[in-house]
Amino acid sequence: MSDHRYSALLTDLYELTMLAGYFEKGMHRQTAVFDLFFRHNPYHGGFAVFAGLQPALEYLSQLRFTAEDLAYLKKLDIFKPDFLDYLESFRFHGKVTAPAEGTVVFAREPLLTVEGAMAEVQLVETALLNIVNFQTLVATKAARIVSVARPGVVVEFGLRRAHGPDGGLSEARAAFIGGARSTSNTWAGQVFDIPIKGTHAHSWVMAFPDELSAFRAYADCFPDQCILLVDTYDTLASGVPNAITVAEELRAKGHEVKGIRLDSGDLAYLSKEARRMLDEAGFPDVKIVASSDLDEIVIQSIRNEGGCVDIYGVGTQLATCGGEGGGALGGVYKLVRFDHQPKLKVTSDISKATLPDRKRLLRAVFPDGEYGLDIICLEHETPEPGATVFDPINPARTKTIPPNVRFEEVRQVVMEKGRITQPPSSLDAMADRCAEQMQRLPNGTIRLTNPHIYKVAISRGLHDMRSRLMQEALENQPGDEKR
Amino acid sequence: MSDHRYSALLTDLYELTMLAGYFEKGMHRQTAVFDLFFRHNPYHGGFAVFAGLQPALEYLSQLRFTAEDLAYLKKLDIFKPDFLDYLESFRFHGKVTAPAEGTVVFAREPLLTVEGAMAEVQLVETALLNIVNFQTLVATKAARIVSVARPGVVVEFGLRRAHGPDGGLSEARAAFIGGARSTSNTWAGQVFDIPIKGTHAHSWVMAFPDELSAFRAYADCFPDQCILLVDTYDTLASGVPNAITVAEELRAKGHEVKGIRLDSGDLAYLSKEARRMLDEAGFPDVKIVASSDLDEIVIQSIRNEGGCVDIYGVGTQLATCGGEGGGALGGVYKLVRFDHQPKLKVTSDISKATLPDRKRLLRAVFPDGEYGLDIICLEHETPEPGATVFDPINPARTKTIPPNVRFEEVRQVVMEKGRITQPPSSLDAMADRCAEQMQRLPNGTIRLTNPHIYKVAISRGLHDMRSRLMQEALENQPGDEKR
Incomplete structure (x- = not known):
């Protein structure tokens, strides 16, 4: 930058x-x-x-x-x-x-x-x-989304709803850290060397006399990067059959359609039907991309219902970090x-x-590599396994550091x-x-x-210092607020 | 830019x-x-x-x-x-x-x-x-907030929660268009010539031995732009009394404290009490600034409860356009x-x-200046008062353009x-x-x-064209989607 x-x-x-x-x-x-x-x-x-x-x-x-x-x-x-x-x-x-x-x-x-x-x-x-x-x-939102999409892959699509041009740039960067594998944002691709993805919009289909001509033209221009948007008119009655026709024509020329994209409707149902139609037509390797206001909740429900989505395009909800407790x-x-x-x-x-x-932040790790708890301690403190640590909000709740951990x-x-x-x-x-x-x-x-709730504790040294400082401050200040 | x-x-x-x-x-x-x-x-x-x-x-x-x-x-x-x-x-x-x-x-x-x-x-x-x-x-969020804050004034405070640096810049610009009168964002002040506002944070108070010394030091540095943050320790028992002490000292030197800022707690209650204390001490012109996760809903409830806030500092909820149907x-x-x-x-x-x-967008205006309805029509159409117009979603619902309007x-x-x-x-x-x-x-x-719901209607020409195109499209496309 x-x-x-x-x-x-x-x-x-x-x-x-x-x-x-x-x-x-x-x-x-x-x-x-x-x-x-x-x-x-x-x-x-x-x-x-x-x-x-x-x-x-x-x-x-x-x-x-x-x-x-x-x-x-x-x-x-x-x-x-x-x-x-x-x-x-x-x-x-x-x-x-x-x-x-x-x-x-x-x-x-x-x-x-x-x-x-x-x-x-x-x-x-x-x-x-x-x-x-x-x-x-x-990055956190992306990690949540990726965690439910896996083994499906997440593509970041949020630029048009991001908060300004640079908002979209930062978003693409952070989403990649959180696990999105690519972005539609060409500028982010250039600046951060993130893989970029994209095919065509409904306007492409509308610019041709009919959907089949539009698909044929797109496949002709991009025979090896052809993903077809199949929901402009009617996904299952028109879009998927036309995509299969073009996939057959392309195969006859030695190329393969890479995927189809669903951008509206009941994505769980449509993806299952589309998968069945593609498989029956001999195209089990054509990927199904889904988009349309996806977030971790929607993706989880698509998966729970057996939806056959390979790639999730997530835009608005990632760009705006929406959802409960987000924003x-x-x-x-x-x-x-x-x-x-x-x-x-x-x-x-x-x-x-x-x-x-000044403090250190230590992570206690079990022998199998699993994280046990995090400990915030004073700069020169070194907590030992077996020592007592304190809940930072309710210090009456203590915890003993497990004996078999090492600290990172x-x-x-x-x-x-x-x-x-x-x-x-x-x-x-x-x-x-x-x-x-x-x-x-x-x-x-x-x-x-x-x-x-993963445990985050404070050390005895930090706990004692905080208690002392709170006590001193209360002694030096006027009484409690009335409410 | x-x-x-x-x-x-x-x-x-x-x-x-x-x-x-x-x-x-x-x-x-x-x-x-x-x-x-x-x-x-x-x-x-x-x-x-x-x-x-x-x-x-x-x-x-x-x-x-x-x-x-x-x-x-x-x-x-x-x-x-x-x-x-x-x-x-x-x-x-x-x-x-x-x-x-x-x-x-x-x-x-x-x-x-x-x-x-x-x-x-x-x-x-x-x-x-x-x-x-x-x-x-x-801009819409700002206009909503300003509409309930009036005659209170809104300051935009959102930079730290904005979506990246330029997100904060765009936010300050748009918030000003929607009615925020100033911003804390110095860069936005420079780029857009928006008035900027700001005083001090809790860290200022904590950097001095006590709150009164901190207030005195601030008043000494900024005798004519002095707004004191009164909630570091205890708003009513410490912050407001100390602010009054400094206001008296400053008045003795020929200056006036401009305001106090409440940044936590029950803002309706605290603002009423602080107002009373300031008035009784002879400072009716000291303004009360409130901040702390404000949005249009919170501001409306502060006002409904008789809160005495002159200036609302709105940050996170404006920067992120939060709330139902936002983001x-x-x-x-x-x-x-x-x-x-x-x-x-x-x-x-x-x-x-x-x-x-191609279309025109006309606004029908009553003789007293009030807006009556908006009409979307074809480029060369000129709807007349008395003509029938159509609801764009449910064209069976029609409306007659009132006879006494003019169009903007x-x-x-x-x-x-x-x-x-x-x-x-x-x-x-x-x-x-x-x-x-x-x-x-x-x-x-x-x-x-x-x-x-303000009426937005489409003209007969546009309605007829849309009906014709939909009919043609349906005739040319395969049957309905199964669901």
């Missing part, structure tokens, strides 16, 4: 007013640590797939205010000249710790941890949330350490309390002093990571509804 | 394969007319606000394939050399008819009509849908005329049948031979148009749930 995509002004104004305030009060160079995390798994599901890191790091490493940006800020008449001078040489020199993209993650786990000078780590809040929230949400990932970016002191957002609702200080470090340092420290990873590697990790989750974790 | 935003590859691959097919068959220069429309008003509402035209026209006027684009397409090994040569000189020379942005529109009405050489008008389908679907969806506008782009013949997508479901041929042409030619024919309009003018047109709708049309 080229630099122009990320303006330094890609931020809420309040990041800049806070920066100006820290600058004026001489606090802008004090060190701060922020965690980016979400409080609930999206789609009321049991997991999420982390995505968006590479674009986030690109944003951080190219961050600077252009002369136009500074002229605009000056015109606002909010900021003082010495602050604008400071912004002119502003660069991000911070450190970032994060999982690799495609990693399976859970609610409350620190994803990005960003540390450095207060001014630098505060300014980037909005952009990091914008990038990571959306891509993680899409937005509620990622937040919270101060956990400032000026060498751990920090906590105090609240009477412990489910909204933050986890203070979920996150690595990915940026130091503003420079990316890891070699770039391919999207294929990210997609492979996602697929591999999903297989290692306990049974039921990827179930669509009422999933098994 | 600069040219780089719209790649010629911003398209589904099937547009390009169809183009290659039309080119190979010598059909690419035959003239075609497409309509862009949606079948259902978003959010189960009674109206939509059209937006996205200016960016769509910018896309069309700068459309060309770069050397890199052509190299990528060549590498795909799908397209023949003479087609790639043709793409090298590809430009959009077509004609576009559309409403002005901010115009109130309804389901089934042709929004964009795009006509020209088949290759040119087909290729642009995906990008036009991408741009117009999202911006129209956001995506199902805009489609259908062939209505090809090679000098009107075209129709035939289907047994008349609600999915398209409206053939809803759409204009906005592009001819690939050149924009109208002077650029300001976002302010678009927002004014939207506000003015919403006032002219019949009572109940903008109601959030179960709205009055």
Whole structure:
């Protein structure tokens, strides 16, 4: 992605007013640590797939205010000249710790941890949330869809319903990480080297005197990439028979029709009938592609009813991350350490309390490779098998770390002093990571509804620190809110 | 917006394969007319606000394939050399008819009509849908929210939950057209000259020893733009009293605190209590800003309960166009005329049948300025008051055009031979148009749930043409689908 995509002004104004305030009060160079995390798994599901890191790091490493940006800020008449001078040489020199993209993650786990000078780590809040929230949400949606479609294959079709041109680009990228095998978005193919797919629309059929002529013309132009859309007039009475006629004609010329596409009607029923007709006509290898407002629920019901779909084209519901508990990932970016002191957002609702200080995120893995639980602990803590860990929301619920696990470090340092420290990873590697990790989750974790809740615990050290800080904060603050 | 935003590859691959097919068959220069429309008003509402035209026209006027684009397409090994040569000189020379942005529109009405050489008008389908679907969806959401917030003011806060950086930019633009008065998105402020707003986050408060010091520091830095976030610890016991203390101190120095912001809790209750406390302390002009997952439903309930909110900050629900019937506008782009013949997508479901041929969209206006009904008619038809018009889905339902109406042409030619024919309009003018047109709708049309259904009818000429084409198509096609 080229630099122009990320303006330094890609931020809420309040990041800049806070920066100006820290600058004026001489606090802008004090060190701060922020965690980016979400409080609930999206789609009321049991997991999420982390995505968006590479674009986030690109944003951080190219961050600077252009002369136009500074002229605009000056015109606002909010900021003082010495602050604008400071912004002119502003660069991000911070450190970032994060999982690799495609990693399976859970609610409350620190994803990005960003540390450095207060001014630098505060300014980037909005952009990091914008990038990571959306891509993680899409990758998770794709992983859910892929999990029910398998062994069927998922193609991302969402560009026309995506939220703007770049929304479609980010969507295609994240969907690929989550397991979609290709996209209809040609631009995404070019930028990310994702395989692209596509054939023709109803308008092609309507531009010819009849459906058979339209199919013949398409097969003539693309004898080796011929997928025919069969629902313009009547799928079973016209579309499939005409496709079979063309498949026979093409075979006589030494080519094979690759597939047919169903885009309306009862896809479970139509796919079974179409499969039967194709098989009986001697075309068992012609694939059936289905599209039309598909999501994980619809695909599951097609499969439950014995539908014969090989390839699912998923558009709107992937582009908009629709469905219960979808639409937005509620990622937040919270101060956990400032000026060498751990920090906590105090609240009477412990489910909204933050986890203070620099932390590690460990995954306990059983000998057979299955994931057991995740543990959030303090930076210098090393939990041992057999130790007691705590539910982050209800610390009265404890758990003993199983004796036979080993720990995997979920996150690595990915940026130091503003420079990316890891070699770039391919999207294929990210997609492979996602697929591999999903297989290692306990049974039921990827179930669509009422999933098994994978355990995420906090260590004794973190639990004790949080308790102490909450106690101190309550002693220093006025009484409870009335309601 | 600069040219780089719209790649010629911003398209589904099937547009390009169809183009290659039309080119190979010598059909690419035959003239075609497409309509862009949606079948259902978003959010189960009674109206939509059209937006996205200016960016769509910018896309069309700068459309060309770069050397890199052509190299990528060549590498795909799908397209023949003479087609790639043709793409090298590809430009959009077509004609576009559309409403002005901010115009109130309804389901089934042709929004964009795009006509020209088949290759040119087909290729642009995906990008036009991408741009117009999202911006129209956001503008409509904003208009719904503004309609219940009034006289309260709406600020757009959605960047961190928007679908990518440019998603946030498009969102801010469209939300302004729909009636949001400002945005937190600094980049959108720069690009579109939209007023921007913002103060500080919880992290500001947490970076100081206590809330009062944090408020004092902020007031000191921004004595004339001071809005204080009062819910970090305890809104009524700590936040509001501390804000009042700072307001008194600031007044002693000749400045006034501008507002406080509530970002959690029971906003109806807290806003009433905060208002009372501020008034009693002598600060009736301090505004109350509320945020925290607001949408039109929540704002309506705050108002119903007598909440005292002056400014509503709306983020996630505006950025993601959430809520029942939201998420995506199902805009489609259908062939209505090809090679000098009107075209129709035939289907047994008349609600999915398209409206053939070039059309006009007229709005019947009563003498007092209120809108009466919209009429879709053929290009050269001029319906008269007193004439019979037809429900597009159930043509047995007819209506007589009231005798005392005059007609307004809803759409204009906005592009001819690939050149924009109208002077650029300001976002302010678009927002004014939207506000003015919403006032002219019949009572109940903008109601959030179960709205009055504004009548959209088709003329006798269009009705007769559609009936004839459906009859012809049915005679030429095989029998009914079994189910």
